[in-house]
Amino acid sequence: MASPKKxxxxxxxxxxxKVPTALLFRMFVIGTVAVVAAGYxxxxxxxxxxxxxxxxxxxxTEVPAPELVPQ
Structure with a gap:
């Protein structure tokens, strides 16, 4: 039997x-740019x-070949 935690x-x-707001905003901006770039x-x-x-x-039909007889 487990004892209750003290x-x-x-x-x-x-x-x-707490997640920093700037980090969350940057994540959504980078994700949006990636989705738009993929669509483009x-x-x-x-x-x-x-x-x-x-x-x-x-x-x-043409097969490129060098000249065999020099001119």
Missing amino acids: NVDLKKPVERP GIYRYYFVPRAPMLVPAPPA
């Missing part, structure tokens, strides 16, 4: 640990057309 006042409410990245990936290539691509 020096415990059952009438006193339990005190919650998904939007750009699926809806914004890609920039054209700067160098024209060779035809798929």
